[in-house]
Amino acid sequence: MPLADIQSRIEAACTRAGRERNEITLIAVSKVQPLDRVRTILDQGHRVFGENKVQEAASKWPDFRAHYNNVQLHLIGPLQTNKARQAMELADAIHTVDRPKLANTLARLAQDMGSCPDLFIQVNTGEEPQKSGVLPAEADDFVAEVRALDLPLKGLMCIPPAEEEPSLHFALLAKIAARNGLEGLSMGMSADFESAIALGATHVRVGSAIFGERDYG
Template sequence: MSDVEAEVAGNLAAVRARIAAAAAEAERDPDEVTLIAVGKVQPVERVEAALAAGQRVFGENRVQEAQGKWPALRARYPDVELHLIGPLQSNKTREAVALFDVIQTVDRPKLAAELAKEMARQGRRPDCYVQVNTGEEPQKAGVLPADADAFIETCRVEHGLPLVGLMCIPPADEDPTLHFALLRELAKRHGLTRLSMGMSGDYEDAVRLGATHVRVGTAIFGARHYE
């Protein structure tokens, strides 16, 4: 085992142990929580180390980056589940529907309509989450909480999307638990069972508040190095 493989495997084990401990505190089954390893701008060597350690659920922020990385990896690991967790441009829906198993960032009517068309065209229906901008931050993607009820119904009734859950990214300078609780209540109101919330700095809080999916990057792979 190489140094990188040992490091990533150790990090994965530590994150999984912390998820299990947080679940136990909340009297939840740790198996109810899916760890999404976020490979954004990580070297392929580190992603391969996570695959070698048994990780099979991954998240990517950009369609283009995922296209350059995952077709070759999936040829060797066909059981990988790939989530799009970054903003999706309407003109990238064809590629997104073809590549991803889950699209977590549905956040506007035009995108919902384009996804519905593309799913019908390809005969492929990735699970969808609505991204909610719980902090109402102008620079951040996501439907505003006040508009979420109507948008969820539009996705389901008008577009027939396979909507399974909600996703949020709380403001960096606020208590994330308030945002996680808001998302949980919104999901409950609509009978949505999956909650994607919590990242490297706050995933334990998210698990305690009902997260079914946590998105962890740097705690597994180390710091990102942007070119």
């Protein structure tokens, strides 16, 4: 079974890195996956999932949560400020805090709602113009800004450039997190999560290796 295989590979990566398995949260990325595939993974006992879009998350996770206990939902795609309230109502964690306007919106909503999901700042480690995230040189200041808003900042997230060695980007993210006293590192996907675990990942985001290739129709 793909899920069992990924779990075994995570365990082996932890052993090689001298880490405990419970230090790693496996986020099964269910974006654009048919509901029956998601249900199969739920039936196997997995409970932590990731979605890119608020609208898609809203269309399926309230129903799944009505039938399965202890489901955690992580939003891992770009978040528009006008979707922030809905995101906060749906998600246990948001991995893509990437600009002051969004941080301020989340802080205002947290005051209104009396709660806030765990937050990760997205760092654009490859400095790619088409990709979201704060630049590495601006990350320290943005961490301080988010903390000043009294938001529950847990760590950092990155998506390395597809054509570059991911471990260089994982090491950079870990360095930025360490100097800011942040323990959470959301990094590593289907092709490179073992490398991410070796470099300190606490959350790995695995989609196609669990569910199969996505059908974008």
